[in-house]
Amino acid sequence: MRINKPLSREEMERGDLIPDGNYDFMVADAAETYSKAGSEMIKLTLKVWDKDGRERTIFDYLLDALPYKIAHFAEATGLFDKYQEGVLSADDCIGKSGECKIYIQKSKDPQYGDKNSVGDYLLPDDAQVAKQERKAAEAKGQPVDDLNDDLPF
16 A cells, blocks of 8 residues: 555644644534533534545534633624624524634643634635625525626616
């Protein structure tokens, strides 16, 4: 058998993890639940695309212990109005998209391997807003309007 691209020792140890960096995401699923400490939280199932376009699943948790992360998620996904009202539900999150900062979290238990985690959600610029709206509409199976209604003719 010919091995086209042998892995380095570092690549073998890292496994199939995404390297640290910023990546596009979409919320595939969300559920309201409780943390081990008994606090309300939203468990997010994110679809994240690596630099090669391969889809990965990463879990994240929005809870009061990390208020900045909830605020950044809300702003990154266009849910900041809901956040400011003080009520954000799991249903609000499904289908939302944006960009997040992924890092490799080292395992504290040798029985389990390292994993990818979300460090933060990145605030969108104007170009990102349009990209997010398009991804959300496509994810929900809604038609995407490609017409530019700002044209004067």
